[in-house]
Amino acid sequence: MTPEIKKKSRGLIRYCWITLGCLTLTLGTIGIVLPILPTVPFYMLTLFCFAKSSDRLHTWFIQSELYQKHLADFVQHRSMPLKSKLTIMGTVTGMMAIAIWAMQHMPEIQLLIAGVWFVHVLYFIFGIKTTR
Structure with missing residues (x-):
């Protein structure tokens, strides 16, 4: 594989992680008001996806009120x-x-x-x- 193809495939994988992270963030946020969707597991997956894709998105999510309210205690203290x-x-x-x-x-x-x-x-x- 040429370096150019490797770079493009890494970019594609990165965008897949970002897309999945945005989807799970949306589902987790809907789960706040719709009790049939569990918020915490979706936010945990969002955290993982953003960590794999973008430092900026990961930092933004960790500093968001959604993370602080629903997931921070679990991640920090289990x-x-x-x-x-x-x-x-x-x-x-x-x-x-x-x-x-x-x-x-x-x-x-x-x-x-x-x-x-x-x-x-x-x-x-x-x-x-x-x-x-």
Whole structure:
């Protein structure tokens, strides 16, 4: 591969990361007002995408009020307030319950969904410290 082609492919990959970061930022922001979308996981993905693509975007996101309010404590201390944990677990439980109900004729899929839900709850209980 020539250096020019490598440079173009790196630029294309960079724009893909920026696009994905903007998409996850949008979905996370919508999740603030629409409880069916989880804000924190989308913002974590935004942080990752911006870190991979642009120092300027990464710095902007870290300094934004959205990051400070919804993600900074988790990233810095690996902890969450009890209210946030309960909100996330309640939302995920509701969505998983709907998915299990929708798959009532597919017991294997129901078991898979229940397993994912169980691991999620265990992670939130034992993997993330609770702050008051």
